[in-house]
Amino acid sequence: MSPEKLGLRFLLPLSLTLLTALCAHHFLVRKTRSIDIAGRDIDGHQFNTVDEMWKEHAGDPNRKSQWYNDAVTYWEGVDASVDGVLSGFGIVNDADINGSEDFLKVLLSERFHIDNRHQPLVALDCGSGIGRVTKNLLIRYFNEVDLLEPVSHFLEAARETLATGYQTNSDLHKAVNFYSLPLQDFTPVAGRYDVIWIQWCIGHLTDNDFISFFNRAKVQEGFPEGLFAVKMYALTTDIL
Numbered sequence: 332m333s334p335e336k337l338g339l340r341f342l343l344p345l346s347l348t349l350l351t352a353l354c355a356h357h358f359l360v361r362k363t364r365s366i367d368i369a370g371r372d373i374d375g376h377q378f379n380t381v382d383e384m385w386k387e388h389a390g391d392p393n394r395k396s397q398w399y400n401d402a403v404t405y406w407e408g409v410d411a412s413v414d415g416v417l418s419g420f421g422i423v424n425d426a427d428i429n430g431s432e433d434f435l436k437v438l439l440s441e442r443f444h445i446d447n448r449h450q451p452l453v454a455l456d457c458g459s460g461i462g463r464v465t466k467n468l469l470i471r472y473f474n475e476v477d478l479l480e481p482v483s484h485f486l487e488a489a490r491e492t493l494a495t496g497y498q499t500n501s502d503l504h505k506a507v508n509f510y511s512l513p514l515q516d517f518t519p520v521a522g523r524y525d526v527i528w529i530q531w532c533i534g535h536l537t538d539n540d541f542i543s544f545f546n547r548a549k550v551q552e553g554f555p556e557g558l559f560a561v562k563m564y565a566l567t568t569d570i571l
C-alpha cells in the first residue's frame with residue numbers, strides 16, 4: 332500500500348469528529364465483539380469482516396510490523412508543521428482546540444475539582460506529533476504533560492516548541508518527558524497520569540493492540556479516577 336494512500340485513511344472529514352471520554356473500567360467491562368461489516372482496504376481488496384481484514388494486514392508478526400512501519404514511514408515524509416500533522420488541514424486547528432477545550436473544562440470541573448486540587452495534574456499526549464495539542468491546550472490545564480510520539484522529527488520539533496514552561500499566576504505548567512515510542516509499545520508509568528489524551532492516532536493500532544494499550548494504561552493508581560480522552564472521527568459509509 333502506498334504511504335500516501337495510507338495517510339488518507341486518517342484524513343476523514345474533520346467536521347465529524349466525535350469526542351468521548353471513556354472511564355477505563357467502563358471501557359474494559361464492555362466486551363469487544365467482531366464487527367461483521369464488509370469493506371475494502373485501500374488497495375481494493377474485499378473483506379467480509381473486520382477480523383478478516385486484520386488477519387490479512389496484521390495476521391503474523393511480519394505483516395504487523397509492516398503495518399506499523401508503513402504508518403511511521405508515511406509520517407516521516409511529512410513536514411513538522413501544523414499543516415503537516417493535520418494533513419493539509421491546518422485551518423481546523425483553532426476549531427479543534429476550541430472544541431477540545433470546552434470538553435476538557437467540563438471534564439476537569441466535574442472530575443478533578445480543579446479549583447481546590449492539591450496535587451499537580453498530569454496528562455499524557457499520545458501520538459503527540461509536533462506537540463500541537465499539548466502546546467495549544469493541555470499545557471494550559473495540566474502542570475505536567477508527557478508526550479509520546481514515534482516519529483522522531485515530530486518529537487524533536489515538539490521538544491523545541493515546548494522547551495520553556497507555561498507560567499500562570501499560581502503555578503508552572505511544563506512538558507516533562509518526551510517518549511520516542513509508538514503507542515503499541517508504550518506502558519504508562521503506574522499512577523502518573525490523570526488524563527491520557529488520545530487524538531487522531533488510535534486508528535493506527537490493530538484492534539488487539541488497541542485493547543492491550545487500554546489494559547496496560549488502566550492499571551494505574553490514578554485509575555479509575557483518571558480518564559482516557561479519545562478524539563476520533565465518526566462517519567457513516569455513505570459519506571465515503
Ligand SMILES: *[C@@H]1O[C@H](CO)[C@@H](O)[C@H](O)[C@H]1NC(C)=O
Pocket residue numbers: 425426429
Ligand atoms: C476559538 O476560540 C478563540 C478564543 O475564544 C476565538 O477567538 C476563535 O474565534 C475561536 N476559533 C474558532 C475557529 O472557533
